Amino acid sequence: MVPTTPLAPVAPAAPAEAVERGFRVSLPNRADALSTGFAASYAGIMAFMAVASEGSFAKAGERLGIGRSAVSRNVQKLETQLSTRLFLRTTRTTQLTREGQRFFENCHQGVTHIVEAMNDMLELREGPPRGMIRISATVGFGRKVVAPLLERFMAAYPEIAIELLLDDRPTDFASEQVDVAFRNGRIEDSSIIAKQLIPMQIALCASPAYVARHGLPDTIEALGRHACINFRFASGRVFEWEFKVDGQVRKVMPTARLTFNDSDLVLHAVLQGWGIAQLAGYQIAEPLAAGQLVVAMARYAPDDRGHYLCYLSRQHLPTRIRVFIDFMTDAIRAQALNCLTDFNPEPALSPSPIA
Template identity: 80%
Template sequence: MEPLPEPDEEIGADDSVEPAERGFRVSLPNRADALSTSFAASYAGIMAFMAVASEGSFARAGERLGIGRSAVSRNVQKLETQLSTRLFLRTTRTTQLTREGQRFFDNCSQGVTHIVDAMNDLLELREGPPRGLVRISSTVGFGRKVVAPLLDKFMSAYPDVAVDLLLDDRPTDFAAEQIDVAFRNGRIEDSSIIARQLIPMQMALCAAPSYVQAHGLPQTVEELARHHCVNFRFASGRIFEWEFKVDGRVRKFMPTARLTFNDADLVLDAVLRGWGIAQISGYQICDHLAAGRLVVALAGHMPDDRGHYICYLSRQHLPARIRVFIDFMIENIRALQLNCLTAFNTEEA
């Protein structure tokens, strides 16, 4: 295919004939998909064309786009070649749209406006007032006891933000479940996510005073085998293993339980009723310890390498609604003073 003349070149007498009649042909799959043969060139050409049409000058279009005048001219020429249509009438003094160029400009304007609006909308989501939906995942116990009670205060502070809270003890699949923020417990080993510790995860072996009066408390990990234990079962079916720190090392213990529940609140309720002992997260028992409804055993062997975390996929390009939610939860959860196991009354058998 022979190239079209440069826009500044004079057009000869034969140029009054339509390009198709002069033998110019563009090999395209079909008319509707004309620009798909060279998307990058088409995009650059359309942006250059729109800038020239808006500014009325190739030089001013180059300034607007941050590229040279010659680059604008080349991009427009490539677009004209793709379309087999002359879009501008250029002289040494003026640059005007052809009738076909005006038609193309009118058709492109609506699409470009939509693109600009879409970009501005996303920029506003990041830089403007927080608005939109935040989808959250949390372990059941922590979500019910800590996260959910704070939502009213958060939504009062940010009335244009909606919250969707999913309580689930399974590992979070951010992509499949479209999760923005997740609250996780324990040890975070996934390096692909950002995990910020809210508070240490304190795990205490607890019993009610009535249980202590009837059965005493274990003084060593080995003595646990003689006690009535209450187990927690994860959604996966796995039983939660108790952990203790013995001689600087983590020691795991799988109790033989008389009772097993798949709900942390039911485990706590069974212990409060004096039905057995269980290892329970500190955030669940602070009030009960302060009121004397529970006591702690094996205090010197509590593990200290776990945490409660707020997790998300990336620090970059966070929308305002997610950014303010993360900051709000970090500040308010830490203010709850849930690290209550540093000082408490330990009952002995």
């Protein structure tokens, strides 16, 4: 909801016709097509402004003296006409998108600017990519994979500004005004579009030095004899290790000698030989290739997770978001992040108890 000055009531037909006549002589050619349907556009704009002011479709209907469904229809017609998503709607909130906020401010300058504002919205979708993209990513994947690609993206699209938020919590697209989110694991929220970039691989790893002293576990039951290193999410929940045994996922919460709330510190501890940990493929691809890590129990690695690029709707995506999605999809898939096919999955090292 945005603070506004009082909203004028919907004008009767005669003033609307007068406004229409005024627009005919002053609008540029690309907006002439609006003249014949201006009454419908005007109703949609008034409904849009009422919803933006009141923060809900029901209250907007009360303010305009029409039903909630009529308000919704008028706003949907307006969004279709603009090919632009104006509101982020969830079961709890209704908030303006960035395009909606911009359209609202332009409309407040007066009825004489309404068509120019609509043309501006269409320009955002069909014109050169420009504007702000707010991105959310998990801390590890955002730092290791997403952030290094931003320089190349911004060089290709100099009129796009980026805000990257690193957070392991689930993304609230509406309240946080997030345009695109990178998420790992399994996506269970049916209200969002989740595009899988690459499968998410998870491997149980140790350093060669640790293996030389203690060996590697070859069964889930053997984990209790090893120094395990855990990762704690920002929510306070500890990451459960997962294995796929006989086609079934088994989750294990190992007793840990070390626990960190930063995945890079978990990786550092494993590389130093302090213990074993289950780590994501994007973290361990380079150390594995360099011989700094070995993998245990690869035959039990889960195979039903992914790295996803998420957004609320395929409809009315602005140009800047479409090019960002395409760029990141191609760039991430081109990286060698799927590491489990590039090494001997079962090193010939016999496990032994920790001294």
